[in-house]
Amino acid sequence: MLSAGERPQHPASPAIVDASTVLMPNLEPKTISPPSVMLPHKSPVQHIWVVTGPAGCGKSTVGQVLRKELGVSFLEGDDYHPASNKTKMGNGIPLTDEDRWDWLISLRKAAIDALSPADGNPPTGVVVACSALKQKYRDVIRVAAYNSPVKIHFIYLKLTENVLMQRVSQRQAHYMKSDMVRSQLQALEEPQGEDDAITINVEGSQEHVQRRVLEAVAEIANAV
Numbered sequence: 373m374l375s376a377g378e379r380p381q382h383p384a385s386p387a388i389v390d391a392s393t394v395l396m397p398n399l400e401p402k403t404i405s406p407p408s409v410m411l412p413h414k415s416p417v418q419h420i421w422v423v424t425g426p427a428g429c430g431k432s433t434v435g436q437v438l439r440k441e442l443g444v445s446f447l448e449g450d451d452y453h454p455a456s457n458k459t460k461m462g463n464g465i466p467l468t469d470e471d472r473w474d475w476l477i478s479l480r481k482a483a484i485d486a487l488s489p490a491d492g493n494p495p496t497g498v499v500v501a502c503s504a505l506k507q508k509y510r511d512v513i514r515v516a517a518y519n520s521p522v523k524i525h526f527i528y529l530k531l532t533e534n535v536l537m538q539r540v541s542q543r544q545a546h547y548m549k550s551d552m553v554r555s556q557l558q559a560l561e562e563p564q565g566e567d568d569a570i571t572i573n574v575e576g577s578q579e580h581v582q583r584r585v586l587e588a589v590a591e592i593a594n595a596v
């Protein structure tokens with residue numbers, strides 16, 4: 373059993389992956405076929421794949437790709453905020469630690485529930501989009517693995533402030549406006565020395581980001 377503050381140790385995984393570098397310059401994005409990720413259905417180990425980072429880094433986009441490729445459900449973190457948090461964020465007021473606890477706990481519970489569906493067919497895992505800006509927020513999610521054969525993996529999507537601002541500005545009809553990005557970056561503690569977390573630089577096109585993420589996920593899954 374893990375004691376408080378202790379994190380599950382993972383086999384070596386790529387700590388930082390760069391999707392902004394075109395490793396195969398002769399390939400057009402549309403010719404790139406991402407690796408497919410197959411996880412054994414009979415394995416007692418289940419995975420919680422948490423896609424993290426500030427608003428606009430691509431959590432929902434990447435989360436949907438993983439949902440499809442892994443054949444598991446996808447939980448959008450935004451859906452688990454109480455209305456008061458959404459109102460705050462919509463008014464440009466950054467959330468406090470207190471605002472975030474209940475949200476993180478609800479999201480963690482939803483992830484655990486998704487691993488034990490009522491139909492009795494446990495999935496190989498679940499994908500969760502959650503900003504998880506600080507280490508202590510990731511620690512709240514990590515509790516889901518205590519005393520259970522669950523492995524948690526954080527996939528942090530790293531992007532510069534300028535690009536984040538551009539991408540958030542592009543989004544229509546979302547309560548989170550671009551001026552919140554700065555406060556999120558101030559709160560951000562990038563994962564460092566956290567064995568269950570990888571960083572993916574996501575400046576590149578969606579195709580390249582998708583490929584890098586799927587390669588990283590395949591590598592982690594194969595190492596378990």
Ligand SMILES: Nc1ncnc2c1ncn2[C@@H]1O[C@H](COP(=O)(O)OP(=O)(O)O)[C@@H](O)[C@H]1O
Nearest residue numbers: 427428429430431432433539542576577578581
């Ligand atoms: N690699 C990418 N290149 C360009 N635009 C992207 C990329 N990934 C996501 N986007 C776009 O950026 C915006 C924010 O992405 P989204 O997945 O909603 O981020 P998040 O869930 O982290 O807030 C969306 O309009 C999305 O289509």
Ligand SMILES: O=C(O)[C@H](O)[C@@H](O)[C@H](O)[C@H](O)COP(=O)(O)O
Nearest residue numbers: 426427428449450467503548556
């Ligand atoms: O996609 C987005 O717009 C954000 O990532 C959004 O998910 C927001 O970040 C969280 O709902 C909680 O806010 P904090 O990131 O400030 O905790």
